[in-house]
Amino acid sequence: MRGRFITLEGGEGVGKSTQIRALAAVLAERGIDVVATREPGGSTGAEAIRALLMEGDDDRWDARSEALLFAAARADHVARTIRPALERGAWVLCDRFVDSTRAYQGAGGGITDADIMMLHGFGSLGLLPDRTFLLTVSAAEAHRRLAARDAAGADRMGSKPADYQARLAARFAEIAAAEPQRWRLVDADAPATAVTAALLSELAEWLS
Numbered sequence: 001m002r003g004r005f006i007t008l009e010g011g012e013g014v015g016k017s018t019q020i021r022a023l024a025a026v027l028a029e030r031g032i033d034v035v036a037t038r039e040p041g042g043s044t045g046a047e048a049i050r051a052l053l054m055e056g057d058d059d060r061w062d063a064r065s066e067a068l069l070f071a072a073a074r075a076d077h078v079a080r081t082i083r084p085a086l087e088r089g090a091w092v093l094c095d096r097f098v099d100s101t102r103a104y105q106g107a108g109g110g111i112t113d114a115d116i117m118m119l120h121g122f123g124s125l126g127l128l129p130d131r132t133f134l135l136t137v138s139a140a141e142a143h144r145r146l147a148a149r150d151a152a153g154a155d156r157m158g159s160k161p162a163d164y165q166a167r168l169a170a171r172f173a174e175i176a177a178a179e180p181q182r183w184r185l186v187d188a189d190a191p192a193t194a195v196t197a198a199l200l201s202e203l204a205e206w207l208s
């Protein structure tokens with residue numbers, strides 16, 4: 001039996017990691033085999049690539065090299081962590097996946113969607129989630145949360161300018177609108193417990 005593959009997407013600080021932890025706890029309480037993971041990362045090789053991507057100066061990588069590194073990390077993550085978990089029937093909750101590349105390296109870095117999906121087809125055999133949640137927050141709330149969380153300084157990917165964040169939000173919305181059967185939009189300005197409840201209600205069809 002194949003499990004369920006669920007991804008959370010959105011800009012910086014919208015609460016994806018918080019919600020992955022909360023959802024994983026609720027699903028595990030219901031006796032579901034849950035694998036909570038993240039990108040870039042989620043396997044030994046992909047975590048090593050994550051360090052290359054997250055550390056250093058903003059211009060450490062040119063746009064094409066960066067897209068290749070994200071695709072390579074994802075290929076290892078899919079092969080070593082995600083597919084084996086799905087094949088044994090687990091639910092995989094993943095903090096970001098290929099849609100982050102489409103938004104960040106697409107709208108942010110100028111790589112075409114066709115090229116990103118071609119790399120995904122080769123590296124990860126085109127695996128797509130069963131459900132993707134787009135967590136949306138107002139710019140002011142995202143700024144407030146990140147300022148509180150990153151008081152000691154942001155990493156390489158988190159230190160991009162404000163107009164970059166606006167382009168990302170617009171691209172995520174566009175990708176979601178083009179594939180409504182996979183995507184659900186969730187208002188993540190709400191308190192964390194209300195956001196978790198909204199996510200669970202969108203998974204109700206799979207929870208008997």
Ligand SMILES: Nc1ncnc2c1ncn2[C@@H]1O[C@H](COP(=O)(O)OP(=O)(O)OP(=O)(O)O)[C@@H](O)[C@H]1O
Pocket residue numbers: 011012013014015016017018019145146148149158188189190191192193195
């Ligand atoms: N619903 C919420 N209301 C208020 N604060 C929240 C909420 N959800 C998360 N936070 C806080 O906002 C900050 C960012 O949350 P979190 O790390 O979960 O976001 P993220 O989307 O995973 O961020 P990033 O993509 O940058 O890693 C954390 O300090 C977290 O405690």
Ligand SMILES: Cc1cn([C@H]2C[C@H](O)[C@@H](COP(=O)(O)O)O2)c(=O)[nH]c1=O
Pocket residue numbers: 012038039040070096097098100101102104105157158
């Ligand atoms: C998967 C993926 C991620 N990114 C960016 C988005 C964030 O700035 C970082 C990841 O940090 P997080 O705190 O773990 O969310 O990487 C990207 O640009 N492209 C991608 O494919």
